[in-house]
Amino acid sequence: DTGVSQNPRHKITKRGQNVTFRCDPISEHNRLYWYRQTLGQGPEFLTYFQNEAQLEKSRLLSDRFSAERPKGSFSTLEIQRTEQGDSAMYLCASSLVGREVGLPGYTFGSGTRLTVV
């Protein structure tokens, strides 16, 4: 397993277009998280899945954002009608929950950098 994979690495889109990002987590991990990071700030939590169930959504996740994790494997994050304020790095992470303490925390991907022009 090569870790958490995110595609594409970079995306430039025109305002008003829809975009979709993909995250492939570490295969045995049952939790998958999406974060957004703007310049100079720490990552901000957006949402997370346990297997295929979406358990929590941040207030940052407006109705233009939707995330799915069919079959509890890869996940997609779609942004509809993009706005310039959506320009950011979108990070995905995965973890294994329900085991003994001592395991490392989240494993992050390298992110997808979105630029809305």
Added chain:
Amino acid sequence: DAKTTQPPSMDCAEGRAANLPCNHSTISGNEYVYWYRQIHSQGPQYIIHGLKNNETNEMASLIITEDRKSSTLILPHATLRDTAVYYCIVRVAEYMNYGGSQGNLIFGKGTKLSVKP
């Protein structure tokens, strides 16, 4: 999750120990201290975590005060590749979080460590 306070930036000479402080005066008894770092244009990377005992791994050492209100991350021999933003986070451990919505990683702004030759 409890909030943490970190200095915004620190410098360290290459080859010397880097000591990064973190205050978490409102930490709860079931919350762990986690450290992550983020090298420019990459996703955050897990470094170490602990509850109350000092911890050491191949990357760093974590020293937690007896009252658990503060901690220090130590990079024993800093290299130029350790230049990054370091985040201190307190949260319940993954194994305590099975099926729940608490315990998501909440990032602050971290400490920007610059290792200089």
